[in-house]
Amino acid sequence: MKYLSILGSTGSIGCNTLNIVEMFPERFAVKALAAKSNVPLLAKQIGQFHPEIAVVFDEQRALELKHILPANAGVEILYGDEGYRAAAIHSSVDIIVTAVVGAAGLMPTLAAIDAGKDIALANKETLVMAGEIVMKQAEEKGIKILPVDSEHSAIFQCFAGQRKADLDKILLTASGGPFLNKPGNEFTDIKPEHALKHPTWQMGQKITIDSATLMNKGLEVIEAKWLFSVSQEEIEVVVHPQSIVHSMVSYKDGSVIAQLGIPDMKGAIAYALSWPERLPLKQPIPDFANMKGLTFQKPDMEKFPCLALAFEACDVGGTLPAVLNAANEVAVYAFLNHRISFTDIPNIIKTAMDRHNIVKHPEISDILEADHRVRSDIEKELF
Numbered sequence: 001m002k003y004l005s006i007l008g009s010t011g012s013i014g015c016n017t018l019n020i021v022e023m024f025p026e027r028f029a030v031k032a033l034a035a036k037s038n039v040p041l042l043a044k045q046i047g048q049f050h051p052e053i054a055v056v057f058d059e060q061r062a063l064e065l066k067h068i069l070p071a072n073a074g075v076e077i078l079y080g081d082e083g084y085r086a087a088a089i090h091s092s093v094d095i096i097v098t099a100v101v102g103a104a105g106l107m108p109t110l111a112a113i114d115a116g117k118d119i120a121l122a123n124k125e126t127l128v129m130a131g132e133i134v135m136k137q138a139e140e141k142g143i144k145i146l147p148v149d150s151e152h153s154a155i156f157q158c159f160a161g162q163r164k165a166d167l168d169k170i171l172l173t174a175s176g177g178p179f180l181n182k183p184g185n186e187f188t189d190i191k192p193e194h195a196l197k198h199p200t201w202q203m204g205q206k207i208t209i210d211s212a213t214l215m216n217k218g219l220e221v222i223e224a225k226w227l228f229s230v231s232q233e234e235i236e237v238v239v240h241p242q243s244i245v246h247s248m249v250s251y252k253d254g255s256v257i258a259q260l261g262i263p264d265m266k267g268a269i270a271y272a273l274s275w276p277e278r279l280p281l282k283q284p285i286p287d288f289a290n291m292k293g294l295t296f297q298k299p300d301m302e303k304f305p306c307l308a309l310a311f312e313a314c315d316v317g318g319t320l321p322a323v324l325n326a327a328n329e330v331a332v333y334a335f336l337n338h339r340i341s342f343t344d345i346p347n348i349i350k351t352a353m354d355r356h357n358i359v360k361h362p363e364i365s366d367i368l369e370a371d372h373r374v375r376s377d378i379e380k381e382l383f
């Protein structure tokens with residue numbers, strides 16, 4: 001039996017993870033569930049999966065949860081930073097699924113690594129903000145960081161049985177998002193409801209907007225750099241609108257190994273939880289015979305400046321990726337709340353990056369300080 005703690009259990013990745021637990025009750029059990037504000041859904045999950053700990057964002061929500069649950073629920077209700085930390089380091093947990101969205105994922109993940117827990121990493125922002133520190137700490141603690149992000153799961157699978165010395169490059173696929181074929185001069189008309197219509201994947205709101213700006217791919221370049229210990233030059237983004245090829249790796253003899261599947265996160269989540277075994281998920285394979293084609297093209301960095309900004313942050317390093325991430329988060333939520341336009345997103349990020357005094361070899365405190373400063377500067381200007 002493998003015991004799980006799911007940070008972000010009420011989100012898209014969290015719910016998919018619980019679907020897998022439900023499918024394989026003889027393999028997985030849940031010890032801790034953590035959410036932010038969706039108290040009714042968390043209460044339902046507690047009733048079904050019986051964790052020992054449940055965590056919400058603040059005391060108010062903890063009280064709400066307590067009122068909803070029956071008196072004999074047998075779960076300890078915690079809240080805030082201490083609560084997320086408790087869920088991350090719970091003594092009988094084997095693996096932490098980091099399915100929280102945004103910078104909030106960083107500190108619980110570091111706490112989990114410090115406590116010697118394996119990580120099924122969905123929260124890419126953790127590696128964007130502090131990839132060097134996180135990977136170093138994971139190595140020191142001898143824990144595994146198993147990728148959940150579909151491309152990184154694919155790359156991980158394409159590396160299996162290969163020698164790192166034979167690597168040519170990682171070909172990181174991108175769907176191109178809903179605006180791949182929209183002329184750039186019409187981007188000012190884009191509303192949240194248009195950007196929230198991802199062509200191939202069902203995901204939470206923040207990552208869906210990131211896919212529409214191509215920032216998601218930029219974050220994934222930085223994630224891949226740290227996760228696989230490669231240079232930026234060894235990563236190429238390839239637009240593949242069908243999202244069937246989840247990524248590829250080329251080798252120095254000209255061979256290219258790809259991982260394919262339907263666009264459904266259950267495959268990548270289950271693989272992170274059961275690696276190196278594969279679980280009988282009963283997922284259909286892509287319908288190759290009736291497929292209209294698998295196509296590939298270069299990303300257009302002028303139309304999608306967020307991708308270029310992420311490459312710049314990746315190249316410069318230090319605290320700059322954390323600044324990119326924080327500015328992006330604030331801008332995405334401002335766009336979702338109709339406070340800025342779609343084309344303001346890259347402008348806000350660029351301004352934050354230009355203004356920032358980079359700390360070249362940051363401690364975690366430098367990263368958190370940069371994150372907080374960027375958020376408060378942008379929020380002051382916007383609201």
Ligand SMILES: NC(=O)C1=CN([C@@H]2O[C@H](COP(=O)(O)OP(=O)(O)OC[C@H]3O[C@@H](n4cnc5c(N)ncnc54)[C@H](OP(=O)(O)O)[C@@H]3O)[C@@H](O)[C@H]2O)C=CC1
Pocket residue numbers: 007008009010011012013014034035036037038039057098099100101102104122123124125148149150201202203204205206207265
């Ligand atoms: N969805 C997908 O298919 C993929 C997602 N990822 C990555 O996985 C992560 C999760 O994405 P996704 O599931 O789509 O996101 P969702 O928005 O669907 O879910 C986010 C989860 O995090 C919780 N949460 C939000 N803010 C906080 C906070 N400040 N502190 C603690 N918990 C918080 C939410 O709680 P509540 O709902 O209770 O408010 C919810 O449980 C992201 O980093 C994303 O980039 C990577 C690849 C694919």
Ligand SMILES: CC(=O)[C@@H](O)[C@H](O)COP(=O)(O)O
Pocket residue numbers: 149150151173174175176177201207210211212216217265
């Ligand atoms: C499912 C997943 O891993 C997402 O990160 C996905 O990659 C988003 O699609 P884009 O390729 O459009 O960013």
Ligand SMILES: [Mn+2]
Pocket residue numbers: 149150151152220
């Ligand atoms: Mn992805």
